[in-house]
Amino acid sequence: MIDRLIEKIEQTHAPIVVGLDPMMGYIPEHIQKKAFEEHGETLEGAAEAIWQFNKEIVDHTHDLIPAVKPQVAMYEQFGIPGLQAFKKTVDYCHEKGLVVIGDIKRGDIGSTSAAYAAGHIGKVQVGSKTYAPFEEDFVTVNPYLGTDGVKPFVDVCREQKKGVFVLVKTSNPSSGEFQDRLVDGRPLYELVGEKVAEWGKDCMGKDYSYIGAVVGATYPEMGKVLRQIMPKSFILVPGYGAQGGKGEDLVHFFHEDGLGAIVNSSRGIIAAYKQEQYAKFGEEHFAEASRAAVEAMAKDIGDALAKRG
Amino acid sequence: MIDRLIEKIEQTHAPIVVGLDPMMGYIPEHIQKKAFEEHGETLEGAAEAIWQFNKEIVDHTHDLIPAVKPQVAMYEQFGIPGLQAFKKTVDYCHEKGLVVIGDIKRGDIGSTSAAYAAGHIGKVQVGSKTYAPFEEDFVTVNPYLGTDGVKPFVDVCREQKKGVFVLVKTSNPSSGEFQDRLVDGRPLYELVGEKVAEWGKDCMGKDYSYIGAVVGATYPEMGKVLRQIMPKSFILVPGYGAQGGKGEDLVHFFHEDGLGAIVNSSRGIIAAYKQEQYAKFGEEHFAEASRAAVEAMAKDIGDALAKRG
Numbered sequence: 001m002i003d004r005l006i007e008k009i010e011q012t013h014a015p016i017v018v019g020l021d022p023m024m025g026y027i028p029e030h031i032q033k034k035a036f037e038e039h040g041e042t043l044e045g046a047a048e049a050i051w052q053f054n055k056e057i058v059d060h061t062h063d064l065i066p067a068v069k070p071q072v073a074m075y076e077q078f079g080i081p082g083l084q085a086f087k088k089t090v091d092y093c094h095e096k097g098l099v100v101i102g103d104i105k106r107g108d109i110g111s112t113s114a115a116y117a118a119g120h121i122g123k124v125q126v127g128s129k130t131y132a133p134f135e136e137d138f139v140t141v142n143p144y145l146g147t148d149g150v151k152p153f154v155d156v157c158r159e160q161k162k163g164v165f166v167l168v169k170t171s172n173p174s175s176g177e178f179q180d181r182l183v184d185g186r187p188l189y190e191l192v193g194e195k196v197a198e199w200g201k202d203c204m205g206k207d208y209s210y211i212g213a214v215v216g217a218t219y220p221e222m223g224k225v226l227r228q229i230m231p232k233s234f235i236l237v238p239g240y241g242a243q244g245g246k247g248e249d250l251v252h253f254f255h256e257d258g259l260g261a262i263v264n265s266s267r268g269i270i271a272a273y274k275q276e277q278y279a280k281f282g283e284e285h286f287a288e289a290s291r292a293a294v295e296a297m298a299k300d301i302g303d304a305l306a307k308r309g
Numbered sequence: 310m311i312d313r314l315i316e317k318i319e320q321t322h323a324p325i326v327v328g329l330d331p332m333m334g335y336i337p338e339h340i341q342k343k344a345f346e347e348h349g350e351t352l353e354g355a356a357e358a359i360w361q362f363n364k365e366i367v368d369h370t371h372d373l374i375p376a377v378k379p380q381v382a383m384y385e386q387f388g389i390p391g392l393q394a395f396k397k398t399v400d401y402c403h404e405k406g407l408v409v410i411g412d413i414k415r416g417d418i419g420s421t422s423a424a425y426a427a428g429h430i431g432k433v434q435v436g437s438k439t440y441a442p443f444e445e446d447f448v449t450v451n452p453y454l455g456t457d458g459v460k461p462f463v464d465v466c467r468e469q470k471k472g473v474f475v476l477v478k479t480s481n482p483s484s485g486e487f488q489d490r491l492v493d494g495r496p497l498y499e500l501v502g503e504k505v506a507e508w509g510k511d512c513m514g515k516d517y518s519y520i521g522a523v524v525g526a527t528y529p530e531m532g533k534v535l536r537q538i539m540p541k542s543f544i545l546v547p548g549y550g551a552q553g554g555k556g557e558d559l560v561h562f563f564h565e566d567g568l569g570a571i572v573n574s575s576r577g578i579i580a581a582y583k584q585e586q587y588a589k590f591g592e593e594h595f596a597e598a599s600r601a602a603v604e605a606m607a608k609d610i611g612d613a614l615a616k617r618g
Contacts, residue, residue, distance in 0.1 A: 023420070024434070032436070041436030073421045077428035078435075079442025080393055087389065105417050107451065109481040111332070112382045119386035125333070126387075127341070127350030133388025142416065144453040145479050146486030170454050172418035177455030177504070178497065183490040188497070192487065 001137045001163045002205040002212075002234060005099045006259060008066030014298040015254070017101060017236070018061060018290075019266025020089060021071040022050045026271040028283045031056075047081035050074075054089045057270055058096055060287035064294050067099035067137075069236075069264050090136055100136045101236065105167065107142030107149045114152035121164075122156035138163040140214055140236070143192050147199070154199055154211060163210035163234075166199070168192045168226060171216025171239030189222065193229040200233050208234050208260070215253065217245025217263065224252035227260065235261040240297070241268025247300035251308045258305050269293045310446045310472045311514040311521075311543060314408045315568060317375030323607040324563070326410060326545070327370055327599075328575025329398060330380040331359045335580040337592040340365075356390035359383075363398045366579055367405055369596035373603050376408035376446075378545075378573050399445055410545065411445030414476065416458045422450075423461035430473075431465035447472040449523055449545070452501050456508070463508055463520060472519035472543075475508070477501045477535060480525025480548030498531065502538040509542050517543050517569070524562065526554025526572065533561035536569065544570040549606070550577030556609035560617045567614050578602045 009015050024032070024046065032049045039045035058068065070093075075086035093100050106116040120139045123130040141153050141164045153164045169179055169189040179189045193213060200209030209232045215223050217239035227235065235253050239245045240263045253261035272278045272293035273286040281289035318324050333341070333355065341358045348354035367377065379402075384395035402409050415425040429448045432439040450462050450473045462473045478488055478498040488498045502522060509520030518541045524532050526548035536544065544562050548554045549572045562570035581587045581602035582595040590598040 021421070023424075036436055041438040043433075043435065043440055043442060046433070046435045071417075071421055071424075073415070073417060073424040073428070077424040077433050077442065079428065079440070080389060080396065082428070082442070083392055084389055105451075106382070106414070108380075108382060108414055109479065112330070112380055115332075115380075115382040115386040119382070119388065119391070124352075124355070124386050126352065126355045127345055129350040131352055131388070133352060133386065133391070142414075142451050142453055144451055144476060144487060145481055146483035146488070148481050148483040149479075167453060170418065170458075172454055172457050174455035174457040178453060178501065179455070181492040181497065181500065183492060183497075188487065188490065188492075191490065195486070 001099070001161050002208050002210040005066060005234070005262070006208065008099055009259065009262065012064060012066050013302065014065055015262045015301060016065050016294065016298055017067040017069045017262050017264045018057070018065055018269050018294065019069045019071060019103070019264045020054050020057070020270065021074045021266040022053050022270065023074060024049070026267065027053045028286050030284065043078045043081040046078045047085040050078070050082070051085040051088050055092060056287040057290050058093055058098070060291045061294050062096040062098055064291065064298065065098065067101055067262065068093050069101040069103050071103040071266070087134060090134060099138070101138040101140070101165065102134065102136030104139050105142050106139065107145055109145060110148045110152055113149050117153045117156040121153070121162040122160050138165060140165045140167060142167050143195065147195070150199060154203060157210055158203060163212060165212040165214045165236040166192070166196050168196060168213040169215045169219055169222050171218045171243055175216065190225065190229060193226045196233055197230040200230070204232065208232055212236055214238065217250055218243055220249040220252055227252055227255070236264060237261055238264045241265040247304035250301060251304050254305060263301060265297055269297070310408070310470050311517050311519040314375060314543070314571070315517065317408060318568065318571065321373060321375050322611065323374055324571045324610060325374050325603065325607055326376040326378045326571050326573045327366070327374055327578050327603065328378045328380060328412070328547070328573045329363050329366070329579065330383045330575040331362050331579065332383060333358070335576070336362045337582070337595050339593065352387045352390040355387045356394040359387070359391070360394040360397055364401060365596040366599050367402055367407070369600045370603050371405040371407055373600065373607065374407070376410055376571065377402050378410040378412050380412040380575070396443060399443060408447070409445045410447040410449070410474070411443065413448050414451050415448065416451030416454055418454060419457045419461055422458050426462045426465040430471040431469050447474060449474045449476060451476050452504065456504070459508060463512060466519055467512060472521060474521040474523045474545040475501070475505050477505060477522040478524045478528055478531050480527045480552055484525065499534065499538060502535045505542055506539040509539070513541065517541055521545055523547065526559055527552055529558040529561055536561055536564070546570055546572045550574045556613035559610060560613050563614060572610060574606055578606070
């Protein structure tokens with residue numbers, strides 16, 4: 001799957017992932033209204049609004065991007081109907097040829113991590129049959145429990161040709177509270193990065209491992225160090241745009257060949273119509289605003305990489 | 310909710326939580342067979358087997374215990390039908406008067422943690438209506454992202470009178486890989502424990518905070534230190550029984566008054582019928598074996614606490 005992701009990045013010339021994190025506040029009035037007319041102001045209504053919103057964004061951007069990253073919390077908050085919308089979104093993105101990174105940030109003791117891995121990127125056994133319940137291509141994983149919390153995901157990846165991105169340094173303001181603490185003179189996130197490199201060693205695609213890492217765009221200097229610590233790991237970089245990261249901050253997350261990282265933007269793309277520079281599209285044409293924002297983001301990152309090269 | 314949990318512990322004289330982690334391998338043949346006859350060997354069939362298994366265990370143990378802890382991964386692995394069985398289990402346990410600890414180990418950046426908190430222990434807004442989608446009483450939370458990943462859960466707890474248990478030192482063999490690393494000469498889990506105490510300070514029930522901690526039974530010496538670092542935090546202790554923890558190891562997780570901790574057992578209770586000492590019940594009467602295992606566990610812990618006192 002890492003090879004497919006890279007192939008799609010090369011095809012689109014855009015190391016970009018669109019974060020499908022449909023908070024209700026981002027969903028235009030007319031979509032909410034229609035969904036509530038059909039399903040009432042219910043969890044099903046919210047789920048329908050999310051799904052219609054996602055579909056229109058995917059329809060308007062899928063040819064420009066290699067991948068999407070639905071944040072499962074935004075679906076899970078609406079209970080079962082919300083998770084049905086998550087599944088529908090994953091399936092639709094696959095139909096459109098997109099790589100799907102499930103941003104699930106799971107992580108637990110061994111047998112429990114194995115259950116998460118089976119449900120999201122693997123298969124479960126029911127009697128004599130097997131099923132792939134959520135069927136994402138990659139998922140994000142929390143490393144706090146150590147190797148035996150991550151290993152079950154790695155095993156499933158190897159079997160199913162899928163991939164993971166392990167949280168190393170997250171983009172949020174207080175990520176340093178534990179992640180930056182010095183252990184033997186080095187920040188904890190570096191030790192986690194070393195483990196990611198180690199876990200990924202026997203999991204190689206053509207040039208990169210399918211055990212990747214999450215490193216926030218908001219910490220470019222740390223990205224530079226981590227790029228070296230995990231030379232074969234793809235880095236998923238959240239925090240671009242709305243959270244403050246810019247194209248020029250991101251060059252050090254990439255290798256010289258322009259590969260090695262994929263940058264996520266959520267709000268900046270899916271709620272682009274709310275920004276002044278895209279206001280001309282209007283709320284009705286929100287997905288066209290998203291398309292313009294994808295083009296601008298691809299150009300920003302492309303220019304920054306070209307300038308370095 | 311912490312006061313209700315304590316009240317239930319005092320009523321039952323059992324600081325025990327039954328982990329409802331229904332792996333398919335634990336579910337007796339006859340239950341699986343019946344479920345598959347009705348729903349086929351499908352995700353729905355697996356979910357039905359899980360639900361019938363849980364129901365029978367709850368029916369046979371609810372008067373002896375204060376709380377249950379369903380591990381969401383064991384349901385999530387069966388996709389939407391699995392999560393429907395999770396929700397059904399939560400609701401049924403509430404009907405039976407049990408406190409429900411959702412073992413979800415979520416944790417993300419601020420707005421995303423807020424969505425998880427809303428969906429699991431809070432309420433979501435849909436138009437003019439509000440819903441409580443999963444409605445657990447407590448959830449477990451992963452601290453790797455720091456304060457702004459935990460704070461949204463704390464806020465919802467305050468509003469809704471719910472609670473959380475933050476992972477401090479987990480019960481699995483490799484938990485030390487990051488959690489035990491020394492920061493300024495002290496293990497990381499102690500720093501996390503200090504944060505738990507700090508987060509919990511303004512969240513007091515009568516005697517205890519509703520911001521608790523998870524500390525594995527498998528590390529009793531660390532439990533002793535953490536008990537002191539977080540004097541007002543209730544400790545959820547996994548790892549009893551099948552994972553190796555014994556009653557005598559657990560006394561230091563408790564305060565002198567016999568409160569301050571609640572010990573989880575999953576496999577040891579729900580799959581008790583597979584152990585030699587409960588084999589006499591037979592697979593058909595698995596839930597009676599679970600009841601006997603609860604009684605033995607309550608006695609083991611009660612005796613250990615009495616011996617100390």
